[in-house]
Structures are given as structure tokens and as C-alpha cells.
Amino acid sequence: MQRAVFTHVRSHDWTQFKLINLRIWQCSSVYRALPVQFISRAYSVIPTPRDLTEKEMLDSMLRVDHAGEYGANRIYAGQMAVLGRSQTGPVIQEMWDQEKRHLAKFNDILSENRVRPTLFLPIWNVAGFLLGAGTALLGKKGAMACTVAVEESISEHYNSQIRSLMEEDPDRYVELLHVIKEFRDDELEHHDTGLEHDAESLPGYKILKSAIQLGCSAAIYISQRV
Numbered sequence: 001m002q003r004a005v006f007t008h009v010r011s012h013d014w015t016q017f018k019l020i021n022l023r024i025w026q027c028s029s030v031y032r033a034l035p036v037q038f039i040s041r042a043y044s045v046i047p048t049p050r051d052l053t054e055k056e057m058l059d060s061m062l063r064v065d066h067a068g069e070y071g072a073n074r075i076y077a078g079q080m081a082v083l084g085r086s087q088t089g090p091v092i093q094e095m096w097d098q099e100k101r102h103l104a105k106f107n108d109i110l111s112e113n114r115v116r117p118t119l120f121l122p123i124w125n126v127a128g129f130l131l132g133a134g135t136a137l138l139g140k141k142g143a144m145a146c147t148v149a150v151e152e153s154i155s156e157h158y159n160s161q162i163r164s165l166m167e168e169d170p171d172r173y174v175e176l177l178h179v180i181k182e183f184r185d186d187e188l189e190h191h192d193t194g195l196e197h198d199a200e201s202l203p204g205y206k207i208l209k210s211a212i213q214l215g216c217s218a219a220i221y222i223s224q225r226v
């Protein structure tokens with residue numbers, strides 16, 4: 001299992017190196033002095049920001065969504081490392097495949113719009129994998145309890161973003177709303193899959209769920225800001 005952790009960590013090194021370079025550029029005074037049209041390239045999902053305030057609002061939203069999908073991928077990778085060959089393997093794999101699609105979409109949106117990802121990506125890489133593998137070591141119910149906790153947090157987070165964007169300007173953010181709503185529905189499906197696979201019958205389910213959701217809230221708070 002230790003070997004699996006390092007293999008997964010290594011495969012993300014190059015991406016992280018490029019993202020760190022992007023972060024250095026975005027911290028520079030040259031970047032800050034450029035008009036917003038120069039530092040943001042329009043992508044079908046995101047409107048060209050009107051000003052720096054809107055750019056920062058959208059950057060923060062996209063950054064935390066990307067971090068969430070990245071973390072979810074690492075959790076399912078950890079679960080598969082432990083339970084991949086069990087009867088539950090195909091169920092986890094199916095959810096992981098959807099998370100891969102979510103992450104690929106946010107990777108595209110981030111790079112097309114020159115949004116830097118959270119600096120905490122290397123932490124979410126290891127923490128996500130350990131959370132997935134650690135709960136999967138409790139067995140199928142443990143893995144599913146983790147899935148219920150995480151997916152509930154992510155879908156609630158998406159719901160609050162949907163509310164904010166709807167209040168702000170639903171027409172302006174119609175494409176982004178479409179993506180977030182679609183992903184929110186997938187996360188709710190994952191949540192229900194966890195419940196259908198006896199998550200709630202894990203001894204200490206409520207305590208574990210609360211602890212994981214506390215961690216998710218902290219990760220969301222950090223990823224929005226750093």
C-alpha cells in the first residue's frame with residue numbers, strides 16, 4: 001500500500017510543478033498590473049470577467065471546485081487500492097470514472113482561463129488518498145461511509161455556489177451553472193450509492209461522518225483562499 005501511495009504521488013508531480021510556476025507568475029507585480037482582459041482568456045463556460053473583482057470571485061469558485069474534484073479522485077484512488085479486487089471494486093470504479101471526468105473538465109476550465117489551482121493540491125493529494133484507503137481498511141461499509149460524508153459535503157458546496165451564481169446573474173453564468181448542476185447531480189448519486197451499500201450500518205458511522213465533513217469544510221475554506 002505504501003508503494004501505491006508513492007506511485008500515485010509521483011504521477012501528479014509534473015502537473016503540480018506547472019501549477020506552482022503559474023502561481024509564481026500570478027503573484028508577480030507584472031501580472032497584477034495587466035488589464036483583466038490580458039490575464040483571462042475567454043472559455044465557453046466562463047464569461048470574460050468585467051473587472052478584477054469578478055475575476056477573483058470566479059477564480060476562487062473554480063479553484064475550490066477543482067480542489068474538491070481533485071480530492072475526490074484521490075479518495076477513490078485510495079479506496080480502489082484497498083478494495084479494488086473486492087466485490088465492491090466495480091461500484092467504486094464507476095464513481096471514480098465520473099470523478100475523473102469532473103476533474104478533467106475543471107482542469108480544462110482552469111488552464112483555459114488561467115486560474116491557478118490551490119497551493120494545497122499536494123496536501124489534498126496525500127490526505128485524500130489516505131482518507132480513501134484508511135476508511136476502506138474498515139471494509140466496504142467504511143468506504144461507503146466516507147463516500148456519503150464527502151459527497152454530501154461536495155453537493156452542499158455546489159448547491160451554495162448555484163445559489164450565489166443565481167443571485168448574481170443567472171444569464172451571465174448559464175454555462176457554468178449547467179456544469180455545476182450536472183456535477184452536483186452526479187455527487188448526489190454517489191451519496192445515494194453509499195447509502196445503498198450500507199454506509200449507515202458501520203459502527204460509529206455518525207462520528208466518522210461528522211469528522212470527515214469537518215475536514216471537508218476546512219479543505220473548502222482553505223482552497224477558496226489559498
Ligand SMILES: [Fe+2]
Binds near residue numbers: 069183186187
Ligand atoms: Fe465530482
Ligand SMILES: [Fe+2]
Binds near residue numbers: 151
Ligand atoms: Fe462524487
